[in-house]
Amino acid sequence: KELTDAYSENTDQINRTSFNLYIHPALHLTNLLPIDIECSIDNVEQFALKPSQLYLVTSGSRSSSLLFTIPSYDNIKWISEPVDLKVEGKGDFNEHIVIFRNKAASNPQQILRMVLRVDTFHESYRLLFYSPLWILNRTDLKLEFQIENNRTFIDVIERPHLVCPEKIGSEANKKGQICVYGVDQGDAAAKWSEKFSLGVIKSTGLTSCRVPNDQIYMICVDIATSSFGLTKLVTLSPAMVVINKSTVGIEVVETVSNEEQGKWETINPEQLIPFWPRNIKESVMRVRYTHNQITSSPFNMNQKHRTLLRMEDEECPAIYVEVAATDFDSVKVIFEDYKIGDAPLLIVNSLENEPVSFCQVNDVRTQILPPSNYVYYTWTDPILPRELTVSCRSKSAKIGFTVRG
Incomplete structure (x- = not known):
């Protein structure tokens, strides 16, 4: 209830009191x-x-x-x-x-x-x-989330998992951990990830979970604050994903010293899959077409780059790959159909009468470019130095190229 002074009706004199009543739901x-x-x-x-x-x-x-x-x-x-x-x-x-x-x-x-x-x-x-925490599992792994020694099973489902620790507010422990579910937790220090802070407005980082066969799962932890400000959205996603934006089915595999590490993973057109390398520092990736098993040369999957991979197929002679990577976020390996202009080099022989021969450094397969001709070229081996040996008559020279993201 509120009292205010009021004018008498049809006058300019303030000699009355009005009552303002506010009715609110309880x-x-x-x-x-x-x-x-x-x-x-x-x-x-x-x-x-x-x-x-x-x-x-x-x-x-x-x-x-x-x-x-x-x-x-x-x-x-x-x-x-x-x-x-x-x-x-x-x-x-x-x-x-x-x-x-x-x-x-x-x-x-x-x-x-x-x-x-x-x-x-x-x-x-x-x-x-x-709920103070929404945990979203965007991996293909069953996980456990731990805060204040309370564990929550995080299944592979679309909806968020709702987590509330025993203590809230200033008393709350604002650090969490994750591990791969089903692994013997006898040696907690070896199996649980390092702790990451939950008391942030927004953060993105990587954490690792080790399993008994010594494989390490690198998981990206993205933390954001909800629009209403009370809930932290914790999204767990693979540190590496492979995306097939091409029109053909493909398969990928990790290799170390030309030995395949695990099975080939199938990726249909317009599909995205998590990829879990066993040795991210030393391994490389190879890709092949699902329908005929034609396989590319290996290429780096832990460095930011893009190139065109030779596939030796009449209908699809090459496939474009881009590795998008940052120090704090996930790695995306993206495959797309070859389009004119995707090749990293356009080589033009502007000489009127002399052919030019060229090849990638340390490659014995030399190509000859006739006078007044041009050719789009991609590297025979994407892992070798990106340098060309160019020869004309009895002279030759090496040309190096800076790799740009």
């Missing part, structure tokens, strides 16, 4: 989860909320008791313990840890945690229901 509840929830207020009013939905509660009060239900998460119906608004929450933001239990489970220790923040807003309570 509670404002917003669902900041990516899933549906249900809420019961004092066992009187029940309602459901979609993601991001706001509900104005008229039957409750600032001393109400709330009971939440998550109809389906991990194919389980979760029911919370009652939340008493009369009880002060934790931390500077009056936050309540909401404990959910699977009533159908035989193990009563199976719980799910969420957070209910209670703010005062125009003499009402503004309730924000959220």
Whole structure:
């Protein structure tokens, strides 16, 4: 209620008092989860909320008791313990840890945690229901996420995994770890990744997970803050992906000293797959067409470059590859169809009467270019130095080329 001075009707004299009455709902509840929830207020009013939905509660009060239900998460119906608004929450933001239990489970220790923040807003309570962490698994690996020694299984699914540590706010441990699920955790220091900070606004980096056969899985960890500011979005993706933007099916394999490391991985047109090298520092990659097994020369997959690979096929004589890499993000190996102009070199013989011969340094396969002709050329061996030996008559010279991203 608000009192203000007012004019008498049809006069310019202020000799009256007016009353402004503001009527607000007792509670404002917003669902900041990516899933549906249900809420019961004092066992009187029940309602459901979609993601991001706001509900104005008229039957409750600032001393109400709330009971939440998550109809389906991990194919389980979760029911919370009652939340008493009369009880002060934790931390500077009056936050309540909401404990959910699977009533159908035989193990009563199976719980799910969420957070209910209670703010005062125009003499009402503004309730924000959220999870501090959303973990998105964009790899093809089953993983575990650990914070405060609490582990969460991270399956290979599209939806985010909702994680809430036991401590929130200033008490929270803001460092997490991941490991490949199913690996014996007897030697935790060897299996869990190094810890990475979660208390950042935005961050992208790489972490590694070692498994018993000494293979190391490099995983990109991208951390962003949600638009509403309460949730950290943690996206786990492969440190290397292979993308086939060509019109033919291809297969790729890692090789070390000409020995294949694992099986050939098939990639259909317009498909993206994770790729897990066993030896990222020393290994190279080879590509072949699925339909006829014609194979390219090996090329580096851990350095930023682009080139055209010879394929010795009449219909598809070459395939374009680009390796896009940074020090802190994932590596993308992208294959595309050959187009005129994709070749790294255009060699023009401007002499009127003399042919010119050329080849890549250390290659014995020499090509001859007649006078007043030109040819598009790509490297016979992408790993060898990108230098040409050019000869005319009895003279020869070496020409080096700087590799640009």
